[in-house]
Amino acid sequence: MDCYNRAMKRLYxxxxxxxxxxxVVTAMEGGxxxxxxxxxxxxxxxQPPDLGTLGEANVLGVEVVDGQIVHRLDRPLSDxxxxxxxxxxxxxHTASHHTAQHIISGIALERFGLxxxxxxxxxExxxxxxxxxxEWETVMALEREVMEVVMLDVPVETVFDEADVRVRDELKPIEADVIRVVKIGAWDQSACCGAHVRTTGRIGVVRLCDIESKKEGTRLFFLAGRKALEYSQQETNVLRELRKAASCSTPELLATFEKAQAQDxxxxxxxxxxxxxxxxxxxxxxxxREVQSLKVGVQVAEVPPQLVAKLAGLIAEVTEGVGIAVGGTRVAISSRTLDAAALLKTIQSAAGGKGGGSPGAANGNLGRAVTVEEILTILKS
Ligand SMILES: [Zn+2]
Structure with a gap:
């Protein structure tokens, strides 16, 4: 595998x-x-590519093409x-996150069998x-152990040809004779072609932010360095605002929130x-009103949406004819005489909205709020 080829002098x-x-730059076609x-x-x-400059040219991307590391530039350079x-x-950013991942994966396997x-x-x-x-408790224990390795400021070593090395991504076979191995003390040793920080202390801080169930396994979200600090500050701000709003301490927040939910x-x-x-x-x-010599009762009120159809049914009972109820933009029609679905269509052709039903009962939404008078006018025409 080219990634482990030592022929190229990879300073990183x-x-x-x-x-x-x-x-020394050797130009290729296409900038x-x-x-x-x-x-x-x-x-x-x-690991995302490095960006930067080569002479006057900006490096827009860096890719491995036929075993060569090729820089894509915003202007051509001569040799x-x-x-x-x-x-x-x-x-x-990329090196500290990548190195943090080595430590996380190494400790997860050695200490927790993951x-x-x-x-x-x-x-991001x-x-x-x-x-x-x-379990989340395991994640917290893992985070503490990862941070111990960060604080110990362990050298991140590059060695070649180390035997019995772990291949982190099992999908990638190592075919080359020369293997580049990244070693972080006793915590991790794996074949890798990425860029790392020189010692673990350079990462600064690692935060394990969340987990998500993923088929048989678990996806762990993590951040390192400045991004981890940003994340922690954001969470601290949210907690601070919540404490102020709820007038309680952080440990009391959950109980306060659950109480508010129950009250709601x-x-x-x-x-x-x-x-x-x-x-x-x-x-x-x-x-x-009488429409086609049949009684139609109309009521518009701020009734909760789930009770609009019930109100229409009660009006139909009272009038012994048709009941039309509107709550907000929710409309329901209950009818013992006229075709409710056809009536709904007539109202919606004037006021907009969607819905349908049967000759006995129909309901739906209106495109806008309406008054009793408006509905009666619509029915009259
Ligand atoms: Zn690596």
């Missing part, structure tokens, strides 16, 4: 702190170029020596997939009960 393997150097040595990490192994400069913040089946290092979202279900449920029930009591009165006060 052996000198990850070298982000500026003079390199592309190769360099010697290679400073830029390509889009490879689930020669140029200063190469890697975007430091972007590299710090095998890594997939990895994604994004600029990084994930590690494990082969089985994981009780109130919703109580409101529905009161409306149900009021329905007969609303039915009795419906405006009644």
């Amino acid at each position: 393997w052996t000198q990850p702190d070298t982000l500026e150097a003079e390199v 592309r170029a190769v360099t010697d040595p290679v400073l830029f990490h390509p889009d490879e192994g689930g 020669g020596r140029y200063g190469a400069r890697v975007d430091r913040l972007r590299r710090e 095998r890594t089946t997939g990895v994604h290092i994004g600029l 979202r990084c994930t590690v997939d494990f082969d089985r279900k994981v 449920r009780d109130l919703t029930k109580e409101v529905a009960r009161l409306w149900t009591q009021m329905l007969p009165g609303l039915a009795a006060s419906a405006q009644v």
Whole structure:
């Protein structure tokens, strides 16, 4: 596998702190170029590529093409020596997340028996997939152990040809004779072609943010370095605002929230009960007109949507004809005489909305709010 080929001088393997150097550029067609040595990490192994500049040209992308690391430039360069400069913040981001992932996967396997089946290092979202279900308590224990390794500031070593090495992504076979192995003390040792930080302390902080069930396994979301700090600050701000709004401490927040939810449920029930009591009165006060010498009763009131059809039924009972009820933009028709579905269609052709039903009962929504007079006018025409 080309990724493990030592023929190319990949400075990001052996000198990850070298982000500026003079390199020999060999131009290719289409504004592309190769360099010697290679400073830029390509889009490879689930780690986004480095960006930066080569001489006056901006590096827009870096890819592995036929075993060569090819830089895509915004303007063509002629062959020669140029200063190469890697975007430091972007590299710090990808390298610290990638190195954090080594530590997470190493400890997850050694201490918790969790095998890594997939990895994604994004600029906003990084994930590690494990082969089985994981409890949140395990994630917290894993996070503490990962942070111990960060705080111990362990060197991240590059060695070649190490025997008995773990291949992190089992889908990728190692075919080359020379294997590049990344070793982080006793915590992880795996074949890898990515860019890393020099020592684990450079990561600063690792936060394991959440887990999600994934078929038989678990997807872990994590952040490192500045992104982890941003994430923690955001959560701290949310908690602070919640404490202020609820006038309680952080440990009391969940109980306060559950109490508010229970109160909300009780109130919703109580409101529905009161409306149900009021329905007969609303039915009795419906405006009644004769349409085609049949009685039609209409009521428009702020009835909850789920009670509109019931109100229409009560009006139909009172008028011994047709009941039309509107609550907000919800409309229901109950009829013992006229075709309810046809009536609904007539009202909706004037007021908009969707719905349908049978000759006995129809309901739906209106495109806008209407008054009793409007409905009576529509029916008259
Ligand atoms: Zn790696």
